Amino acid sequence: MKFVVDQQVKDIEMPENLKLNTFLQEFHSDCPHPECSFGFYGFAFGQSPFPVPKLIQDALVKNACKGAYAPISGIPELRDAISKYNKHYFGMDVSTERIHVGPGTKELIFNLLEVLHGTVILPTPAWLGYLPQIRYLKKNYHMLPTRSNKKISPTSLKKLALRLHDRQKILILNNPNNPTGLLYNKLELEEISDVCREQNITVISDEIYAQTTYDFSKFVSMGKIYPEGTFVTNGLSKSHAAGGYRLGYVIFPQDTADLSTQFKKILATEYTAVSTPIQHAAVAGFEISKEMEEYFEVTRSIHQIMGEYTYDGLSSIKGVTATKPDATFYLLADFNYYAADLEKSKILTSQKLSESLIIHPYHTAIVGGDSLVLERTDFSARIAYVDYDGSKVYQNYLDNKPKSNSEKTAFVEHNAPKVVAGIEMIKTFFDNIQTTFVRDLQSQKNSMMTPN
Amino acid sequence: MKFVVDQQVKDIEMPENLKLNTFLQEFHSDCPHPECSFGFYGFAFGQSPFPVPKLIQDALVKNACKGAYAPISGIPELRDAISKYNKHYFGMDVSTERIHVGPGTKELIFNLLEVLHGTVILPTPAWLGYLPQIRYLKKNYHMLPTRSNKKISPTSLKKLALRLHDRQKILILNNPNNPTGLLYNKLELEEISDVCREQNITVISDEIYAQTTYDFSKFVSMGKIYPEGTFVTNGLSKSHAAGGYRLGYVIFPQDTADLSTQFKKILATEYTAVSTPIQHAAVAGFEISKEMEEYFEVTRSIHQIMGEYTYDGLSSIKGVTATKPDATFYLLADFNYYAADLEKSKILTSQKLSESLIIHPYHTAIVGGDSLVLERTDFSARIAYVDYDGSKVYQNYLDNKPKSNSEKTAFVEHNAPKVVAGIEMIKTFFDNIQTTFVRDLQSQKNSMMTPN
Numbered sequence: 003m004k005f006v007v008d009q010q011v012k013d014i015e016m017p018e019n020l021k022l023n024t025f026l027q028e029f030h031s032d033c034p035h036p037e038c039s040f041g042f043y044g045f046a047f048g049q050s051p052f053p054v055p056k057l058i059q060d061a062l063v064k065n066a067c068k069g070a071y072a073p074i075s076g077i078p079e080l081r082d083a084i085s086k087y088n089k090h091y092f093g094m095d096v097s098t099e100r101i102h103v104g105p106g107t108k109e110l111i112f113n114l115l116e117v118l119h120g121t122v123i124l125p126t127p128a129w130l131g132y133l134p135q136i137r138y139l140k141k142n143y144h145m146l147p148t149r150s151n152k153k154i155s156p157t158s159l160k161k162l163a164l165r166l167h168d169r170q171k172i173l174i175l176n177n178p179n180n181p182t183g184l185l186y187n188k189l190e191l192e193e194i195s196d197v198c199r200e201q202n203i204t205v206i207s208d209e210i211y212a213q214t215t216y217d218f219s220k221f222v223s224m225g226k227i228y229p230e231g232t233f234v235t236n237g238l239s240k241s242h243a244a245g246g247y248r249l250g251y252v253i254f255p256q257d258t259a260d261l262s263t264q265f266k267k268i269l270a271t272e273y274t275a276v277s278t279p280i281q282h283a284a285v286a287g288f289e290i291s292k293e294m295e296e297y298f299e300v301t302r303s304i305h306q307i308m309g310e311y312t313y314d315g316l317s318s319i320k321g322v323t324a325t326k327p328d329a330t331f332y333l334l335a336d337f338n339y340y341a342a343d344l345e346k347s348k349i350l351t352s353q354k355l356s357e358s359l360i361i362h363p364y365h366t367a368i369v370g371g372d373s374l375v376l377e378r379t380d381f382s383a384r385i386a387y388v389d390y391d392g393s394k395v396y397q398n399y400l401d402n403k404p405k406s407n408s409e410k411t412a413f414v415e416h417n418a419p420k421v422v423a424g425i426e427m428i429k430t431f432f433d434n435i436q437t438t439f440v441r442d443l444q445s446q447k448n449s450m451m452t453p454n
Numbered sequence: 455m456k457f458v459v460d461q462q463v464k465d466i467e468m469p470e471n472l473k474l475n476t477f478l479q480e481f482h483s484d485c486p487h488p489e490c491s492f493g494f495y496g497f498a499f500g501q502s503p504f505p506v507p508k509l510i511q512d513a514l515v516k517n518a519c520k521g522a523y524a525p526i527s528g529i530p531e532l533r534d535a536i537s538k539y540n541k542h543y544f545g546m547d548v549s550t551e552r553i554h555v556g557p558g559t560k561e562l563i564f565n566l567l568e569v570l571h572g573t574v575i576l577p578t579p580a581w582l583g584y585l586p587q588i589r590y591l592k593k594n595y596h597m598l599p600t601r602s603n604k605k606i607s608p609t610s611l612k613k614l615a616l617r618l619h620d621r622q623k624i625l626i627l628n629n630p631n632n633p634t635g636l637l638y639n640k641l642e643l644e645e646i647s648d649v650c651r652e653q654n655i656t657v658i659s660d661e662i663y664a665q666t667t668y669d670f671s672k673f674v675s676m677g678k679i680y681p682e683g684t685f686v687t688n689g690l691s692k693s694h695a696a697g698g699y700r701l702g703y704v705i706f707p708q709d710t711a712d713l714s715t716q717f718k719k720i721l722a723t724e725y726t727a728v729s730t731p732i733q734h735a736a737v738a739g740f741e742i743s744k745e746m747e748e749y750f751e752v753t754r755s756i757h758q759i760m761g762e763y764t765y766d767g768l769s770s771i772k773g774v775t776a777t778k779p780d781a782t783f784y785l786l787a788d789f790n791y792y793a794a795d796l797e798k799s800k801i802l803t804s805q806k807l808s809e810s811l812i813i814h815p816y817h818t819a820i821v822g823g824d825s826l827v828l829e830r831t832d833f834s835a836r837i838a839y840v841d842y843d844g845s846k847v848y849q850n851y852l853d854n855k856p857k858s859n860s861e862k863t864a865f866v867e868h869n870a871p872k873v874v875a876g877i878e879m880i881k882t883f884f885d886n887i888q889t890t891f892v893r894d895l896q897s898q899k900n901s902m903m904t905p906n
Binding site: 003005006007008009010011012014015016049050053054059060062063066067068069070071072105106108109112116117118119120131134135138169170202204230231243244245246247248249255257258261264266267268270271272273274275276277278279280283 | 458466724732
C-alpha cells in the first residue's frame with residue numbers, strides 16, 4: 003500500500019543533534035576503515051555525563067507504584083517544588099498556577115509555539131531543536147544574527163521588529179546559550195527587555211542551562227526582568243543530568259490565566275500528562291536540599307574546568323577563536339581562518355567539515371555551523387566537552403578538588419583523556435589541511451552521513 | 455501584556471474525559487450541598503483500578519539510574535519485547551523496525567494524524583480523545599454512525615468512502631471498543647478490510663484494550679487481517695493499569711520504511727523519546743512471563759464479573775438497554791426511553807443529563823453521549839465499572855474465585871459496593887424523573903461544570 007505523507011512533515015528535517023547521534027551510534031561500532039576499531043572523540047552530543055542525582059533516583063524508586071494519570075499541568079507537589087526552587091535559586095515569586103509541567107522543555111516550547119500566534123525571531127547561532135519546530139508549525143520566522151560578541155544586539159532586534167507587521171512577535175532567547183556557552187548579564191537583559199516592551203515582543207526564555215552557570219551569582223532570569231512578557235522554560239535535562247527522564251516545566255508570564263486554559267487544552271489533546279513516577283522523582287530534584295546544592299556546585303565546577311581547558315586548547319591552535327563559556331558544557335569555535343585551505347580540499351561547507359573530521363584518522367565528532375542555523379559556509383562549530391566518565395570524575399573531584407591552574411590542567415588530563423586527545427586531533431586536522439589535500443579522506447565517506 | 459492565541463487552539467475543546475476529571479476532583483472534595491460530604495459514584499473516568507504489576511514496578515526501580523536520552527523510536531530491548539509480545543498474544547510477526555514507542559497511544563495517534571495526509575473517518579460513538587486531535591490538526595473528517603449493533607457497517611463505510619475524494623482516507627477503528635466494550639470478530643474485521651482494500655482506506659486500529667478481552671481467544675488484531683494498511687496502537691495504559699506511566703507503541707504496516715523515517719522526524723521534533731526508565735520498566739510488562747499472564751487473566755476476569763453485573767443491573771431498569779461488553783471496563787447505556795420525561799425536567803441534552811446525575815442527591819458521574827461524539831440529544835452514556843479498590847479486589851479474587859452466578863453477584867456486592875449503589879442511584883434518578891420534575895436540582899448547578 004502506498005501512503006500519502008503530509009507535506010509539512012516532508013518539508014522538515016530530522017533535528018541535527020538526533021541525526022548526528024544516530025549516525026555516531028552506528029559509526030561507534032563500526033569504523034569503515036579496515037584497520038581501525040576506534041570510535042570517536044565526542045564533541046557533538048549535548049548530554050551531561052554525570053549520574054542522575056541519588057535523591058532523584060531514590061524518589062523514582064519510591065514512586066514506581068504510581069500508575070494513575072497525573073493532572074494535566076503536573077502534580078501539585080511538583081508545581082509547588084518548582085515554585086520554591088525558582089524562589090530560592092532565581093529569586094522569582096511564581097505562583098503554582100503559572101507553572102505547567104511537560105515531557106521535556108522541547109515539547110513545551112513546541113506547545114508554546116502552537117498556542118502563541120505570531121512571527122518568531124530566532125537569534126543565531128541557535129540550538130538545533132528550534133528550527134524544525136518552527137518550520138513544522140509553519141510559523142513565520144526571521145533569523146536575528148548575533149553580533150561579533152555572539153549576543154543579541156538590542157538595536158538589531160528593534161530594527162527587525164519594526165519591519166514585522168504581525169500583531170505578536172516571539173523572541174526565542176536561550177540563556178545561558180547553546181551553542182556559545184555565554185551568559186547574558188542583567189544589563190544586557192534589561193536592554194533587550196526595553197525593546198521587547200516597546201515593540202510588544204513576547205519572549206520564550208529557554209533557561210535549561212541556568213543552573214550550570216559557573217559563577218552562579220551572575221545568572222539572572224529573563225522572567226525577573228520582563229515578568230509580564232516572558233515564558234521561562236527549564237527542567238531536569240541538563241543541570242540534573244536526567245535528559246532521559248523527559249521532564250521540563252514552563253513558567254507563564256504574570257496574569258495569563260486565560261492563556262493557561264488554552265495551553266492546557268493542547269497538553270490534554272496531545273499527551274494527557276507527564277509520567278507520574280517521573281513527576282514524583284522530579285520533586286526531589288527541585289526541592290531545596292544540601293545534596294542537590296552540592297551536586298550543582300560540583301557539576302558546575304567540573305564543567306568550568308573542562309570548559310576552560312577546551313577554550314584554552316582550541317584558542318592555542320593558530321587562527322582559531324572560540325567563545326569563552328560562562329555556563330553550559332559547550333563553546334562555539336571559529337575555524338574560518340582556514341577557509342581557503344579547506345576550499346583546496348573541496349571542503350566548502352560546515353557540513354563537509356564535520357564529515358571530514360569524523361572520518362578516519364580524525365574520528366572527531368563536532369556539530370557544524372549549518373546545524374546551528376549559521377550560513378552553510380560558516381566554518382564555526384559547537385564543541386561539547388563532556389566526553390568522559392561522569393561518575394568517576396565526580397568522585398575524583400570530591401576526593402581532591404583542583405585549585406590552581408596547573409592542578410586543573412592535571413585534573414583534565416587525568417580525568418578526560420579523550421577531551422585532551424580530541425583537541426589535539428582537531429589541531430592535527432588543521433595542520434594537515436594547510437599542508438596536504440584531504441581528498442583521500444573524502445572518498446571514504448560513501449553514504450555514511452545518511453541517517454536511517 | 456495581552457497575548458494573541460492561535461485560532462486553531464481556540465477552536466478546540468478540552469477533551470471531555472480530562473475536563474470531567476478536573477471537575478470531579480474538585481467536586482469530590484466539596485459537594486456544594488450544605489449537608490453533604492459524599493463524593494460520587496465514579497462511572498466516568500476510564501482508568502484501570504488495579505496496581506501496576508509488581509514486575510513492571512521492580513523493573514522501574516532497577517532502572518531509575520538511566521538518565522541518558524533513549525533512541526527516538528525506543529530502546530532496542532523494548533521494541534524486541536513488543537515484537538515478541540505481539541507474536542505470543544496476537545499471532546503477529548512484526549519486525550522491530552515497524553515498532554515505534556511513544557509517550558502514550560494518545561500522542562502516537564496524534565503523530566499518525568500529523569504524518570498521514572487524508573480525510574479521517576470516525577465511527578461513532580467514539581472515544582473522547584480522537585475528535586479534539588482531528589479538529590486541532592484541521593483534518594477533514596466525517597462521522598460514520600454505527601448501526602443498531604453499535605458496530606461499523608461495511609456497507610455504510612463503503613458508501614461514505616465513495617463520497618470522499620481525498621487520495622487517502624483514514625479509518626479510526628477502536629477494537630475492543632471504548633465506549634461500548636464490544637469486540638469485532640474475525641468475520642467483521644474481514645468485511646471491513648475488504649472495503650478498506652477496495653477503497654484504499656488506511657486504518658488506525660486502536661487496540662489498547664486488546665488484552666482485556668474477557669474470552670481472550672476471541673480477540674483478533676486488524677493488523678493480522680489487513681497488515682498492509684493497518685497501524686496498530688497499544689500500550690501499558692489499560693491492560694497493564696499503568697496509564698500514568700505514559701507509554702504506548704504503534705506497529706506500522708508492512709513495507710513502510712520511508713514512512714517510518716518521516717514519522718521519526720515528528721517524534722524527534724516534538725519530544726525526542728519516551729522517558730528511559732519508563733521504557734526499561736515497560737520491557738517487563740511486554741516480556742512473556744507467568745506473572746504477567748496471571749495478571750492479565752485475573753484482571754480480565756474481574757472486569758468481566760463487574761461488567762456483567764453492571765450490564766444486568768442497568769438492563770433491569772425499565773426501558774434501559776446497554777451493550778453487553780466483551781472487553782474493556784465500559785458499556786454504553788441507552789436512556790432514550792426517558793427522553794420525554796427528561797424533557798419535562800428541562801433536560802434536553804446528554805450534557806444536561808450528566809450534570810443532573812452528578813449533583814446532590816444523585817452524585818453519579820457518567821460520560822454523556824455528546825462527549826462520545828453522539829448527537830447532543832442522544833441520551834446514551836458510557837458507564838465505566840471500575841469504582842473499587844483494585845488492590846484489595848485483586849487479592850480477594852485470588853483468595854476465593856467466584857464460580858457460579860450467585861458467587862459472582864456476591865463478589866461484586868462485597869468488593870464493589872459503590873458500583874452496586876451507583877446503579878441503584880441511576881435507577882432512583884429515572885424513577886424520580888418519571889414522577890417529579892427535577893427543577894430544584896437544576897438550580898444547584900451554578901457554574902459547577904466550568905473546568906478551570
